[in-house]
Amino acid sequence: xxxxxxxxxxxxxxxxxxxxxxxxxxxxxxxxxxxxxxxxxxxxxxxxxxxxxxxxxxxxxxxxxxxxxxxxxxxxxxxxxxxxxxxxxxxxxxxxxxxxxxxxxxxxxxxxxxxxxxxxxxxxxxxxxxxxxxxxxxxxxxxxxxxxxxxxxxxxxxxxxxxxxxxxxxxxxxxxxxxxxxxxxxxxxxxxxxxxxxxxxxxxxxxxxxxxxxxxxxxxxxxxxxxxxxxxxxxxxxxxxxxxxxxxxxxxxxxxxxxxxxxxxxx
Amino acid sequence: xxxxxxxxxxxxxxxxxxxxxxxxxxxxxxxxxxxxxxxxxxxxxxxxxxxxxxxxxxxxxxxxxxxxxxxxxxxxxxxxxxxxxxxxxxxxxxxxxxxxxxxxxxxxxxxxxxxxxxxxxxxxxxxxxxxxxxxxxxxxxxxxxxxxxxxxxxxxxxxxxxxxxxxxxxxxxxxxxxxxxxxxxxxxxxxxxxxxxxxxxxxxxxxxxxxxxxxxxxxxxxxxxxxxxxxxxxxxxxxxxxxxxxxxxxxxxxxxxxxxxxxxxxx
Numbered sequence: 001x002x003x004x005x006x007x008x009x010x011x012x013x014x015x016x017x018x019x020x021x022x023x024x025x026x027x028x029x030x031x032x033x034x035x036x037x038x039x040x041x042x043x044x045x046x047x048x049x050x051x052x053x054x055x056x057x058x059x060x061x062x063x064x065x066x067x068x069x070x071x072x073x074x075x076x077x078x079x080x081x082x083x084x085x086x087x088x089x090x091x092x093x094x095x096x097x098x099x100x101x102x103x104x105x106x107x108x109x110x111x112x113x114x115x116x117x118x119x120x121x122x123x124x125x126x127x128x129x130x131x132x133x134x135x136x137x138x139x140x141x142x143x144x145x146x147x148x149x150x151x152x153x154x155x156x157x158x159x160x161x162x163x164x165x166x167x168x169x170x171x172x173x174x175x176x177x178x179x180x181x182x183x184x185x186x187x188x189x190x191x192x193x194x195x196x197x198x199x200x201x202x203x204x205x206x207x208x209x210x211x212x213x214x215x216x217x218x219x220x221x222x223x224x225x226x227x228x229x230x231x232x233x234x235x236x237x238x239x240x241x242x243x244x245x246x247x248x249x250x251x252x253x254x255x256x257x258x259x260x261x262x263x264x265x266x267x
Numbered sequence: 268x269x270x271x272x273x274x275x276x277x278x279x280x281x282x283x284x285x286x287x288x289x290x291x292x293x294x295x296x297x298x299x300x301x302x303x304x305x306x307x308x309x310x311x312x313x314x315x316x317x318x319x320x321x322x323x324x325x326x327x328x329x330x331x332x333x334x335x336x337x338x339x340x341x342x343x344x345x346x347x348x349x350x351x352x353x354x355x356x357x358x359x360x361x362x363x364x365x366x367x368x369x370x371x372x373x374x375x376x377x378x379x380x381x382x383x384x385x386x387x388x389x390x391x392x393x394x395x396x397x398x399x400x401x402x403x404x405x406x407x408x409x410x411x412x413x414x415x416x417x418x419x420x421x422x423x424x425x426x427x428x429x430x431x432x433x434x435x436x437x438x439x440x441x442x443x444x445x446x447x448x449x450x451x452x453x454x455x456x457x458x459x460x461x462x463x464x465x466x467x468x469x470x471x472x473x474x475x476x477x478x479x480x481x482x483x484x485x486x487x488x489x490x491x492x493x494x495x496x497x498x499x500x501x502x503x504x505x506x507x508x509x510x511x512x513x514x515x516x517x518x519x520x521x522x523x524x525x526x527x528x529x530x531x532x533x534x
Contacts, residue, residue: 009349023377038380083281110476112493117292140288237373
């Protein structure tokens with residue numbers, strides 16, 4: 001009886017894994033198809049990848065995406081780390097909780113609302129839609145993530161470390177750069193990395209604030225996919241899948257070093 | 268004293284972020300909801316929202332989000348349960364989570380191929396003797412893909428709750444003569460309710476505001492609140508109406524979070 005139910009359970013698990021991974025490998029499989037469809041495999045080819053490499057417009061979009069991701073993650077990390085240190089310095093529980101709730105507003109709010117409200121914001125502020133509006137919104141939605149990654153590390157640090165440094169005559173600046181920052185470094189790296197992946201992955205917010213003439217990879221895939229199947233999207237997907245897997249490995253390496261326990265999800 | 272100025276300096280960029288990107292956007296959305304398409308101050312949008320068309324749409328959106336949440340829960344709970352019973356459970360969990368890191372658009376695009384007229388799903392149906400049919404651009408494909416996307420988000424919190432469960436409680440229930448079903452109903456499920464609640468939170472709200480899937484997979488057959496907002500902002504250019512729907516989405520979101528909020532109890 002026990003035996004039977006456990007093999008049934010394994011079958012169920014296997015089925016779930018199949019459902020989860022089959023679409024992704026389906027996509028990858030047909031990226032090598034010399035016929036132009038995602039249904040009939042004619043023969044092996046690397047033409048779609050070759051086409052990708054010669055598509056200058058797409059390469060510019062990839063470059064845009066990477067520049068936005070790196071810049072927004074960097075700025076968000078600096079702001080987020082300062083914010084986290086600031087939040088910790090408030091000793092009143094009430095103040096801290098208020099700040100944390102405000103911090104989490106953008107994390108729980110749906111992408112559509114974020115996108116729409118940022119669109120209103122940029123239009124009201126007279127910022128032209130394009131590179132800067134996309135950069136600013138990516139910074140905006142990455143900051144709370146950085147704070148959430150850094151704060152636990154900060155809270156875990158005993159304040160006697162800083163007190164000792166100050167007693168021994170270290171200036172505020174020295175305490176920050178020689179004691180606090182090195183201690184929370186793993187959290188900072190994890191935060192930077194999360195911000196990077198959020199930015200690379202974002203579609204909805206970017207879609208609202210991108211305007212004409214500027215595009216990131218997600219938005220480009222959307223407009224291509226609306227026109228139907230074309231196998232160079234498959235080739236692009238395969239490359240992105242490989243990069244994602246590398247990112248997951250890096251993230252878990254960082255997380256295990258920073259002692260952030262358990263797995264983490266992406267939106 | 269010096270400490271204070273140091274702290275204010277730290278908090279400055281973070282505080283600016285809170286004011287500009289957290290508080291201002293919400294206020295702007297509420298403010299814009301009071302202007303009609305011609306830019307006149309009025310309550311037309313709110314009046315429009317309470318007409319049959321919009322109420323119907325809201326109800327539909329709720330129904331789909333409800334369906335997606337319930338199906339995800341029904342699949343995720345047993346999966347999480349079986350996962351906690353496996354050897355190397357953290358590794359299996361990681362494998363469940365990896366697909367959540369893959370760009371949403373790529374997953375949606377894969378299903379355009381799979382559900383296509385000659386795609387894998389139809390070939391399977393033909394093989395099974397049912398015969399091919401229109402799958403893409405139906406409610407079924409929309410719900411299927413949405414569930415596919417949200418499943419990892421439902422599994423993780425439930426897995427964590429199940430993993431924390433003290434096994435001696437189960438032994439106790441068994442010793443006292445409870446059947447497996449009674450143990451599940453009276454012991455396991457109530458103790459993992461918090462995990463279920465947070466799982467529902469991370470599925471229901473995004474499901475209400477999906478807009479990319481409705482276009483790519485459901486072919487505009489399904490209009491969710493998210494789709495309606497996107498349409499009003501980017502197609503119709505009626506920002507007032509879009510903002511009004513956004514206000515209601517925010518209200519629904521806050522209400523749902525309050526409903527499923529987790530009260531921390533001492534164990």
